[in-house]
Amino acid sequence: xxxxxxxxxxxxxxxxxxxxxxxxxxxxxxxxxxxxxxxxxxxxxxxxxxxxxxxxxxxxxxxxxxxxxxxxxxxxxxxxxxxxxxxxxxxxxxxxxxxxxxxxxxxxxxxxxxx
Amino acid sequence: xxxxxxxxxxxxxxxxxxxxxxxxxxxxxxxxxxxxxxxxxxxxxxxxxxxxxxxxxxxxxxxxxxxxxxxxxxxxxxxxxxxxxxxxxxxxxxxxxxxxxxxxxxxxxxxxxx
Numbered sequence: 100x101x102x103x104x105x106x107x108x109x110x111x112x113x114x115x116x117x118x119x120x121x122x123x124x125x126x127x128x129x130x131x132x133x134x135x136x137x138x139x140x141x142x143x144x145x146x147x148x149x150x151x152x153x154x155x156x157x158x159x160x161x162x163x164x165x166x167x168x169x170x171x172x173x174x175x176x177x178x179x180x181x182x183x184x185x186x187x188x189x190x191x192x193x194x195x196x197x198x199x200x201x202x203x204x205x206x207x208x209x210x211x212x213x214x
Numbered sequence: 215x216x217x218x219x220x221x222x223x224x225x226x227x228x229x230x231x232x233x234x235x236x237x238x239x240x241x242x243x244x245x246x247x248x249x250x251x252x253x254x255x256x257x258x259x260x261x262x263x264x265x266x267x268x269x270x271x272x273x274x275x276x277x278x279x280x281x282x283x284x285x286x287x288x289x290x291x292x293x294x295x296x297x298x299x300x301x302x303x304x305x306x307x308x309x310x311x312x313x314x315x316x317x318x319x320x321x322x323x324x325x326x327x328x
Contacts, residue, residue: 134317142304144257144319146215190256194317199310201247202317204256 101126103191103205111211112181119166120176120208122191132198133174135165138188138207147189150174151197178210186212216241216311218320226326227297234293235323237307242287245310248280251322252303260305263290297327 102125112118124133135147150158150165158165166175174193178185188209192202217240227233237246246263260280261269269282284290294301304322311318 136319142251142322142324144306144308144322146316146318149316192257198317199245201259201262202249202257202308204258206256 101128101131101193101195101203103193103203105191105205105208107208108206109209109211111213114183114212114214115180118178118181118185118210120178120189120191120210122174122176122205124172124174124191124193126193126195128195130195130197132194132196133165133167134192134194134198134202135163135174135176136190136192137185138190140187144190148176149198153197181212183212183214186210215316216243216309216318218307218309218318220305220307220320220323222323223321224324224326226328229298229327231297232293232295233297233325234291235305235307237290237292237320239288239309241311243309243311246284246290247308247310247317248282248290248292249306249308249319250303251306257306260292263292263307294325297325299327301325302327 104123131152133150137145148160162179164177188207190207191205194200219238221236248260249257260275261271263284281293306322307320
């Protein structure tokens with residue numbers, strides 16, 4: 100069974116600062132994928148970034164990077180130079196078979212950017 | 215990426231009725247999923263929609279309550295049957311594209327049951 104834990108229910112960050120959203124996971128599957136999604140108040144789920152369990156380098160997508168620490172089973176999302184539009188719910192998720200299976204989600208972190 | 219549409223975007227329904235939600239993708243996809251997000255909660259998988267065969271349901275979800283169809287590789291429907299206020303949620307379809315490791319979501323259907 101897979102489990103995702105997000106321990107920060109809410110965060111407040113000053114605009115233009117960097118922010119780290121925590122995510123830890125548990126799985127017995129050696130081949131898995133880790134995902135981050137953003138959910139604005141509109142309700143849509145926006146794919147942000149993906150990390151495979153055998154990827155040697157941390158994934159990056161524009162202002163988003165994933166700090167992957169495999170031994171610690173940690174997959175934190177880092178947002179650089181935060182913007183007001185980054186205010187949203189953020190969900191960490193994982194999937195077996197390098198991400199080619201159903202997703203298991205964490206409880207989410209509500210991020211609020213303060214001007 | 216994949217462009218996914220859902221109909222309806224929102225609805226208010228009476229207890230005891232049924233609602234069918236449609237999910238349309240602009241390209242053929244390998245897998246389609248249906249998730250439920252109850253108010254203030256995370257996403258929970260209802261079922262995997264299999265093309266040409268019965269859907270695979272997760273624990274706690276049954277076909278009589280959530281019948282699913284997937285007649286081809288770009289379209290699926292989810293029906294919420296005999297609704298109660300506890301069914302008030304956002305229902306989202308997602309797809310796994312042929313580009314591996316990319317799972318995209320539709321815009322969701324906000325359902326309120328009164």
